[in-house]
Amino acid sequence: MRVGAWAVGAMAVLAAAPAAAQGKLNIYCTANQEWCQVMQTEFAKRTGVDVAFTRKGTGETYAQIRAEKDNPKGDIWWGGTGDPHLQAAEEKLTARYESAAIKDLHPWAQEQWKRSGGRTTGIYMGAIGFVYNKEGLAKKGLKPPACWADLLKPEYKGEIQSANPFSSGTAYTIIATLVQLMGEDKAFQYLKALHGSINQYTKQGPAPGMAAARGETLIALTFLHDGAMNKKRGFPVEGVAPCEGTGYEIGSMSIVDGARNLANARRFYDFALSPEGQALAEKGESYQQPSHAKVPASQFSPDLSKVKLIDYDFAKYGSSAERRRLLARWTEETKVGAPQ
Numbered sequence: 001m002r003v004g005a006w007a008v009g010a011m012a013v014l015a016a017a018p019a020a021a022q023g024k025l026n027i028y029c030t031a032n033q034e035w036c037q038v039m040q041t042e043f044a045k046r047t048g049v050d051v052a053f054t055r056k057g058t059g060e061t062y063a064q065i066r067a068e069k070d071n072p073k074g075d076i077w078w079g080g081t082g083d084p085h086l087q088a089a090e091e092k093l094t095a096r097y098e099s100a101a102i103k104d105l106h107p108w109a110q111e112q113w114k115r116s117g118g119r120t121t122g123i124y125m126g127a128i129g130f131v132y133n134k135e136g137l138a139k140k141g142l143k144p145p146a147c148w149a150d151l152l153k154p155e156y157k158g159e160i161q162s163a164n165p166f167s168s169g170t171a172y173t174i175i176a177t178l179v180q181l182m183g184e185d186k187a188f189q190y191l192k193a194l195h196g197s198i199n200q201y202t203k204q205g206p207a208p209g210m211a212a213a214r215g216e217t218l219i220a221l222t223f224l225h226d227g228a229m230n231k232k233r234g235f236p237v238e239g240v241a242p243c244e245g246t247g248y249e250i251g252s253m254s255i256v257d258g259a260r261n262l263a264n265a266r267r268f269y270d271f272a273l274s275p276e277g278q279a280l281a282e283k284g285e286s287y288q289q290p291s292h293a294k295v296p297a298s299q300f301s302p303d304l305s306k307v308k309l310i311d312y313d314f315a316k317y318g319s320s321a322e323r324r325r326l327l328a329r330w331t332e333e334t335k336v337g338a339p340q
Contacts, residue, residue: 025264026073027053028061030080032206035284042280043271049264057204058084058169065093065256075259076268081169082112085252086318089119094254097266101273109291112250115315122250123272124288127307128177130240131220131227133212145219147243157197159218161208165327166338170205174221175326176317177247180310192333203339213237224302228287232300241307248309251288
């Protein structure tokens with residue numbers, strides 16, 4: 001649906017101090033915990049809405065929304081990799097909505113909205129890479145990896161951590177990236193070989209980066225902006241964009257179909273796309289590229305203009321059937337299933 005005068009009125013409410021309680025909103029948040037909390041606090045302060053959020057991995061949240069489709073408990077799904085949002089849109093688990101702010105977004109964010117039939121939109125962009133612990137590598141006399149091929153070197157055996165693609169959108173993006181970069185058979189040969197060097201598959205995407213920051217693993221496969229977050233916090237980490245090229249996410253936002261608090265979900269949607277809402281990323285220790293064209297990236301954000309990005313096929317790898325097929329093959333090759 002289109003928002004006309006109603007949208008103007010809603011944004012006016014956002015700008016005013018709330019005079020009374022304005023209902024409830026339940027957010028499924030798949031961005032960083034700190035950013036989730038900032039968005040919860042700021043939206044509640046501006047509107048008087050009683051906001052609650054649940055933080056899980058993107059794959060976990062997609063599965064939860066599917067399980068709850070006949071009795072939705074969440075109102076809006078905010079953040080996380082775009083592929084699962086597209087899969088949810090394909091299954092009509094999410095609702096169409098056209099915010100007045102769509103026209104002000106970067107083309108890649110608008111295209112996400114269009115390809116989903118108006119059921120999801122881009123709120124940020126981030127690239128996959130490696131994050132390594134400088135002190136840990138130096139103690140072992142190892143050079144940092146520069147390319148995907150480097151990760152298969154024997155000196156890195158047992159020193160790499162990644163997430164589980166069943167629960168993590170980050171890890172699914174890695175698989176889809178390698179398939180597009182290498183071709184499917186070569187990509188799975190690579191993933192099978194890489195499996196021998198993985199010390200743990202975590203449930204959520206940011207966890208390997210935190211492990212690298214704490215020195216619990218030498219190398220993490222994650223988004224470069226998660227490495228930037230931990231570097232800003234003072235941890236001895238650096239991020240690397242793979243020399244062969246890499247994939248990227250369009251972090252997305254979707255309203256749950258059948259949301260109990262639909263009006264407030266739309267209010268949050270508009271707020272999250274506004275310059276004021278997008279500018280909160282840095283306060284939430286998040287360093288992605290914002291989707292609003294007038295909001296600059298943080299000085300601490302990775303410079304994506306210097307990253308060799310592949311032409312990521314969001315339509316194909318954002319489909320439910322392709323996700324199921326790739327995850328089944330990953331399990332077949334690695335013998336690793338969904339986390340319990």
